[in-house]
Amino acid sequence: MAFIEAVMQYGFLQKALLTSVMVGIICGVIGCFIILRGMALMGDAISHAVLPGVAISYMLGVNFFFGAVISGVITAIAIGFVSQNSRIKHDTSIGIMFTAAFASGIIIITMLKSSTDLYHILFGNVLAVRSSDMWITLGISLIVLGAVYLFYKELLVTSFDPTMGAAYGLPVRFIHYFLMTLLTMVTVASLQTVGIVLVVAMLITPAAAAYLLTERLWVMIFLASGIGVISSITGLYFSFTYNLASGATIVISSTAIFILVFLFSPKHGLIWKTLKVKKKRASLV
Amino acid sequence: MKDPAISIQDLHVSYFGNEAVKGVSLSVDTGNLVGIIGPNGAGKSTFLKAMLNLIPKDKGAVKVLGRPITEVRKSIAYVPQRNDIDWDFPITVLDAVLIGTYPHLKLFRRPKKKDKEWAKECLQRVGMQELSKRQIGELSGGQQQRVFLARALAQKADLFFLDEPFVGVDVSSEETIVNILKELCRQGKTVIVVHHDLSKANDYFNQLILLNKELISFGTVEEVFKPEVISKAYQGQFTFMKEIGVTL
Ligand SMILES: Nc1ncnc2c1ncn2[C@@H]1O[C@H](COP(=O)(O)OP(=O)(O)OP(=O)(O)O)[C@@H](O)[C@H]1O
Ligand SMILES: [Mg+2]
Numbered sequence: 001m002a003f004i005e006a007v008m009q010y011g012f013l014q015k016a017l018l019t020s021v022m023v024g025i026i027c028g029v030i031g032c033f034i035i036l037r038g039m040a041l042m043g044d045a046i047s048h049a050v051l052p053g054v055a056i057s058y059m060l061g062v063n064f065f066f067g068a069v070i071s072g073v074i075t076a077i078a079i080g081f082v083s084q085n086s087r088i089k090h091d092t093s094i095g096i097m098f099t100a101a102f103a104s105g106i107i108i109i110t111m112l113k114s115s116t117d118l119y120h121i122l123f124g125n126v127l128a129v130r131s132s133d134m135w136i137t138l139g140i141s142l143i144v145l146g147a148v149y150l151f152y153k154e155l156l157v158t159s160f161d162p163t164m165g166a167a168y169g170l171p172v173r174f175i176h177y178f179l180m181t182l183l184t185m186v187t188v189a190s191l192q193t194v195g196i197v198l199v200v201a202m203l204i205t206p207a208a209a210a211y212l213l214t215e216r217l218w219v220m221i222f223l224a225s226g227i228g229v230i231s232s233i234t235g236l237y238f239s240f241t242y243n244l245a246s247g248a249t250i251v252i253s254s255t256a257i258f259i260l261v262f263l264f265s266p267k268h269g270l271i272w273k274t275l276k277v278k279k280k281r282a283s284l285v
Numbered sequence: 286m287k288d289p290a291i292s293i294q295d296l297h298v299s300y301f302g303n304e305a306v307k308g309v310s311l312s313v314d315t316g317n318l319v320g321i322i323g324p325n326g327a328g329k330s331t332f333l334k335a336m337l338n339l340i341p342k343d344k345g346a347v348k349v350l351g352r353p354i355t356e357v358r359k360s361i362a363y364v365p366q367r368n369d370i371d372w373d374f375p376i377t378v379l380d381a382v383l384i385g386t387y388p389h390l391k392l393f394r395r396p397k398k399k400d401k402e403w404a405k406e407c408l409q410r411v412g413m414q415e416l417s418k419r420q421i422g423e424l425s426g427g428q429q430q431r432v433f434l435a436r437a438l439a440q441k442a443d444l445f446f447l448d449e450p451f452v453g454v455d456v457s458s459e460e461t462i463v464n465i466l467k468e469l470c471r472q473g474k475t476v477i478v479v480h481h482d483l484s485k486a487n488d489y490f491n492q493l494i495l496l497n498k499e500l501i502s503f504g505t506v507e508e509v510f511k512p513e514v515i516s517k518a519y520q521g522q523f524t525f526m527k528e529i530g531v532t533l
Contacts, residue, residue, distance in 0.1 A: 168388040169358035
């Protein structure tokens with residue numbers, strides 16, 4: 001296959017492949033917690049909210065990682081503050097805050113007059129990943145995977161039954177913001193591969209497909225990362241071969257997997273469910 | 286002298302200015318099976334949550350085993366009236382019960398084989414071992430309630446706070462569970478149960494807290510379970526009073 005040969009041959013493609021595989025894994029892992037906590041919208045919000053941080057980092061000439069994490073976490077706190085201190089519901093608060101952050105980001109970037117950067121941040125360009133980006137992604141991946149491995153119990157309890165967590169003394173709110181920080185880091189890592197606009201797809205589509213396949217959280221996490229990796233590789237293949245935007249091809253690959261699972265999942269798939277119901281009804285005639 | 290299991294001084298709780306619990310003071314000794322009774326909206330659930338510091342209180346001091354609640358959280362098991370959990374969560378019945386062992390596991394530690402055995406035993410005690418591999422959403426309401434009781438048992442707590450644990454539970458399981466609770470008390474644990482079925486109150490509990498915003502009465506079942514005392518809490522619900530008047 002030409003793609004495999006090209007990967008062997010070109011350093012940029014190796015970096016692209018490694019980075020997008022790592023992104024596939026961590027998006028799958030964090031995505032599971034995001035969808036189980038009903039925070040899919042929050043994922044979208046945080047990914048947009050990193051824009052002003054990224055822009056300011058460019059302006060100051062520092063690594064965009066720091067600015068992104070700061071602006072993501074500040075937005076998460078602002079969202080929580082507004083919904084807890086008024087009758088504004090959580091989703092409304094999310095809508096207000098992340099659009100505000102995103103809009104300020106756009107203004108800053110336009111002032112910098114570098115629209116190519118904006119394009120790359122918004123839509124990603126995995127084939128242009130630099131070595132430093134790859135190392136940052138590796139660092140983020142280790143932190144995220146380590147944190148989820150070590151605090152698996154606490155994340156499970158607070159996702160499943162926060163009241164019980166609070167009753168036995170877990171710092172539920174702190175854990176929420178901790179997860180938001182991890183989410184922000186994952187978003188930053190994904191900027192290069194899929195871009196701000198499509199990060200949310202990498203977070204929730206593989207996790208949602210995994211959710212339809214199992215009744216155990218840890219299995220779901222592994223499946224979601226697996227699906228994330230497969231989507232990344234397939235997406236990269238199509239992006240390279242047909243010269244398409246990498247973010248879009250990766251996302252479409254994961255959507256394709258989701259549709260297959262949605263139809264054919266052994267327990268929750270549409271087709272088996274319908275068949276089982278039909279069979280039962282037929283047996284009663 | 287041994288510290289009381291719970292001591293409460295002048296507890297006040299309100300929701301946005303509406304008082305739900307007014308000036309309750311009482312103290313419960315260890316080893317008691319205590320029922321909290323009172324009409325709907327009497328503040329029973331609120332009282333429980335405020336004791337556990339799950340909602341803010343306006344005034345009052347609560348001590349559990351002579352210490353502030355924050356220091357003894359791990360020896361408390363709480364089953365809320367309504368579990369606002371996601372019933373589609375990817376978790377099996379057994380794993381949900383296994384969560385009961387988490388409070389006693391150290392940070393970074395996973396449940397071991399013996400924890401799993403213990404979780405299975407707790408499921409067996411509430412008669413749910415056969416459904417241990419089901420996803421929790423695939424149970425009936427009463428079965429779900431029993432799973433949460435099993436989880437509370439798995440916590441090996443010293444104090445149990447159960448808010449209407451028998452809602453939707455069938456008669457024979459209710460009896461099994463009451464026997465488990467009585468057994469816990471014999472072992473020196475303290476069990477506090479919000480319960481709405483007055484007809485069973487005198488069989489189940491040895492102390493009663495009668496609540497209607499204020500503390501109407503607190504004492505042994507014999508002291509509290511009298512028509513003239515009960516009617517103070519259930520003002521106006523006369524037909525209902527007549528019904529239980531017969532059973533008193
Ligand atoms: N979250 C809330 N916000 C505002 N008011 C509340 C809230 N929860 C309870 N209340 C009010 O506080 C009072 C006490 O409620 P609580 O749930 O403690 O009653 P209860 O005795 O447990 O009733 P039930 O027997 O129906 O369970 C009620 O008047 C109720 O309307
Ligand atoms: Mg109640």
